Amino acid sequence: MNRIRLISGLAITVLLLFLGLASLLAPQKDYSENENRNLASFPKISLSGLADGSFMKGLECAITDHFPLREKLVLTRNRIKMALGHKDIGGAYIGKNGYLFEKVTEKDINTDLYKKNLKRIHSLSEEYKNIRFNVMLVPSSGAILKEMLPSHAQVYNAEALLSLAEEELKDCRVIHLTSPLEQAAESMQVFYKTDHHWTENGAYVGYWILTNGEGAYKTLKTLPGSDELLGTLYSKVLTNPDTKDTINLPVVEKDVKVKINGKDASLYCKEKLEEKDKYAVFLGGNHGLAEIFGTGKGNILILKDSFANGFVPFLTKDYAKITMIDLRFYSGSVKTYMAENSFDDVLVLYELNNFANDTNIAKLGL
Amino acid sequence: MVFSSILFLCIFLPITIVLYYTLPKQCKNAVLLFSSLIFYAWGEPKYVLLMILSISANYLFGILMEKGRRKAVLVTAVVFNLGLLAFFKYTDFFIININNLTGADILLLKLALPIGISFYTFQTLSYVIDVYKGKVSPQRNIAAFGMYISFFPQLIAGPIVRYSDIEGSLKSRNESAENFFNGMMRFSCGLAKKVLLANSIGLLFDEIYSGGRADALTSFIGALAFTFQIYYDFSGYSDMAIGLGKMFSFTFPENFNHPYEAESITEFWRRWHISLGSWFREYVYIPLGGNRLGKGRQILNLLIVWALTGFWHGANWNFLIWGLFYFVLLLAEKLFLLKAMKKCPKVLKHAYTLFFVLLGWVIFACDKESFPFTEYIKCLFGANGFISEDSLYYLNNYLPLFVILTIGATSLPAKIGKKIKGLLEKEDCNCGINGRSMAALTGNFKNKKNSTTTTLTRKRSFLLALCIIYTCTMIGFSIVFLLGDTYNPFLYFRF
Incomplete structure (x- = not known):
């Protein structure tokens, strides 16, 4: 049993890391046509960016925007919200x-x-x-x-x-x-x-x-x-x-x-x-x-x-x-x-x- | 960094786990300290220096305390820690009020509040006080000590862990697959509470509050939304912290115990933010004399504790009033209300508790000068009419979510979880015993033994599979929601 626990815990960890790396290393897209907006681009590392935290914030936005299958997943989220009775989404x-x-x-x-x-x-x-x-x-x-x-x-x-x-x-x-x-x-x-x-x-x-x-x-x-x-x-x-x-x-x-x-x-x-x-x-x-x-x-x-x-x-x-x-x-x-x-x-x-x-x-x- | 972000879930956490479990034992504390500092520096690059200062100073205080002049060291340590907290958190509040009162024009410092400072200051204080009292011996290993202060799971939103709680774990821990998996499951539950529930309903309160004065039903829906938001957000954070701790084989104290099921305000506070309440009892209320110095003094002590509790939540009048609001309620309960309510039906007790808790959250949440809580409470009682199209729209939109939130706030889901966990553990040891005794008893009746063990294994496997599916689903859906959410607030930036 503990073996199953270990394997599943490890598998989840590795999967998460895989998704994270995929978002970091995936080919860059600048624009999302479906959402009609510019995607966040990956920030360049700089001392000032590190000191004032703008690098971290930029990275955070960029990794979210480049997550594998993001648009499909957002659609899933909105479907769930609609199923829960929400009548307005994203304004x-x-x-x-x-x-x-x-x-x-x-x-x-x-x-x-x-x-x-x-x-x-x-x-x-x-x-x-x-x-x-x-x-x-x-x-x-x-x-x-x-x-x-x-x-x-x-x-x-x-x-x-x-x-x-x-x-x-x-x-x-x-x-x-x-x-x-x-x-x-x-x-x-x-x-x-x-x-x-x-x-x-x-x-x-x-x-x-x-x-x-x-x-x-x-x-x-x-x-x-x-x-x-x-x-x-x-x-x-x-x-x-x-x-x-x-x-x-x-x-x-x-x-x-x-x-x-x-x-x-x-x-x-x-x-x-x-x-x-x-x-x-x-x-x-x-x-x-x-x-x-x-x-x-x-x-x-x-x-x-x-x-x-x-x-x-x-x-x-x-x-x-x-x-x-x-x-x-x-x-x-x-x-x-x-x-x-x-x-x-x-x-x-x-x-x-x-x-x-x-x-x-x-x-x-x- | 916050737990509810892709960067934490998909980069920071897995890398920390991999490093922690692959590096040799003597590096493990260093891995956790280092990753904690990165975690902290992520949102507050400058204040990580403050954190390092605080760690080094308190490390020295602990060691000096052993060398004599204990009282002098203690006083210095308390002044130092509270001084930092007061300087960063309360200076501007006092300047504003002095300016308002005297017409002076002292410039504001406008410092950003170092995240989690209220939490880690309380941890350092508990450490130096416990060392002073001789309850614990000072930590000589700076990595272990630094980790106690800055350990990322509980760094930014608690629970407030006392040094004695994890002293042993700092030295050596028994990492196990069971701890790791159970911790991950607990974490996934907390993450879902924060991302799926708290964020979804929090948006509603923000929309209603920013919309200005509204009718009674809308105001009530708004207050209820905040009541749920803060519970799911805060207890979700605690679940995540406890789960993360468990993944590295630390055991943190529980922080929430279904507070909205309480039958009195006294009980509510025994179930809400437990680690804060017990900190104040241990380090303020009891040292002040508690209830040992007569009724008058006890009331004064309670007043001090609740004023401080309120003020701890943020440097603003509404938090102070919120604390005093609870002082009045708790005092009334202590003096006569609890006795008087004894024979009341349960429903009434719940209604009474929830009513005042909800009112309390209105005081807590309404911090805009243009729309103070007094005005909100007026709206709640119909100053702007009782019902409107807006209120019906909100009801239409959020009723199913409110039902989920209500069920989730009861102890029902936890009971089911405990039952499954209990079965799983029972089956674990049953199987061991059965297996062995069967073997001993039956000897050559091999077939029988096999079939019993198989059914047991099947049941266990089924339950475990359920746990795995639950964990994956919660993390998966949380990520899905995080990707689409523009609304993902950090409520404790003022704590």
Whole structure:
């Protein structure tokens, strides 16, 4: 009996060591596509790193990130948690019908920052009284598809935030998308299930309301993009890969030209459909400055986050030039840019909670 | 380093085991001392010097004590040890309060607290006091002494081991496969308690507390979550320590004995963090006179002990109040409550105990100035309404886990474990005796003997296989959870 004890104790020890060494010596991976994040890299040994403990901390993170079969094991963990009744994992709600939602509750909204951001937009509109300002803050999927949330799960109050925007932005047109999206959701899918973005249907609802149904893009026509999307929310939960989303690409005129940070590019970056982050098919992701030359008239400036990427194809029939500035990546001054170029319209297009918590809007310098 | 990390489980521990069991006997203490210092330096590279200073100083104190002027050495030793503890742990607290009181503007030291300093200071104190009293003779081997202070299993979160408990083991130990395996099993149980249970439920308390003032049900769920978290975390750490000790053939004192099953606060403290309670009794309460100097003096002694116990848990007012809260309860029980409760039904006694323990944890856990425990208690009693969608959501999410936690906190799992262990040991010796007596009795009836032994062996093998599967499962699942957890707090950084 003692022999069995000894052998099993020894076997466990050796197995543990094997796993540890395998994590240390395994080929390095820098990025986890499924989780959409950079993996910790192994730190270099240095005296200062040893003295202040940063070497040890780095090693600890790196060995955890490079553990054999880590992603599969994390998936197992999440399955166990779900089996125990947990309805949110890694900051995402596990909803009904395969829907995942970003868990953004009232507590996660920085109301002070939100007000400040609104004031900044307001000051900008004050400075350019001759430009039409449209502000489209899209409620997140959880705030629209409430009945798909897990029972009793809470999300922030989008209507209250939008009323606040209405109060702060006297000279702008604040576009309320809550009820149009809710209505549309009854007959079509307006948000992806595994990703926090809106689908082409959702974006088209936004376009329809923005243009009061008078835009040049009369009916929604799409080409299939990919039906293999496992989006940002899937990356948080790493589970139920049985549910995959379909990305469709709105059909646009052939002669639409795109320049990104001054270089030629295209509206649809099809090679992204082969990668994990398939939503990046729209313009190849987020860029500081993207210019799109459409077939319509006039100039529009869009201050945006990624919600605008799937939306902008619809505008190509309405404007001659669409300038998209993503403040998170734009290093220049928006004021200077606006002084050097003339615009007929400005559109502020963000996901509502992202706008509320974005510290980059301060870059407007107002 | 903490036990609940991949680095400890898959690198540090196996390497230490391999070195320990392959190197010759005279190196074993050195292996453990060296690995303990690395273990400590891992999280606190600078403070390992403090640890070495503390080891050398107390080693000298022990030896000097033998050479005469015992009292002077003892006083120096106590001042030295308590001085270090006070300097690193309490200075800023006093400065803040002096600043607040007098409007002075003394700069804070902002020192990081050396991990485990409260635990190892108490160990060094018990050593010098015991040497002074002549209970133990001073340790002359510095490796053995250094190991007593810094031995990694109990270094950072106890149990507080008294020198006399392991004096013999420091010199020589009988390593055996049984100790090694049983130790590993105990360790795996503690690891699972910490990683699978404490971390899972701890997240809930943090979420509720950081969310600010809530309704009564949510607040109650939050308080219950912390009640479970601290029990599973702390007793899990103790299990891991005891198990690790056993793997190297040390026997540490038990530290928890199903405290939430207690029928009174007095009993709760006999079952919770036992090594701390007995340390205070031995080195504070009894030297102060205990209950031998009249009722008035006894009450004063209790007050001192409980104020210190509270303060030991952290340099903050809420810990002091938490200690005094228990002083009041224990005093009431001593004076009349225990007598009055004698005829109460058991359910009521449990409910009474758990209610106050839970309230105590609220005092203990709520340390934010913006949301002090007084406010939390108000919420607990409905100052913000009684029920909300949030509370129902939490209930929906965590009910199965709460059921598991409740069953796990009773003595039921331990009883099952003991039963299996008992059977295994009984079968072990039964088999030996049976085997021999059978052989003696039966002589040529070989067939009969064989069949009896085989059934016994089969039963034993089955139980042992169960133990092996349990150990592997617990370690395996803990690793799986560690890989995905961003939440893995170390609760004793303030102790």
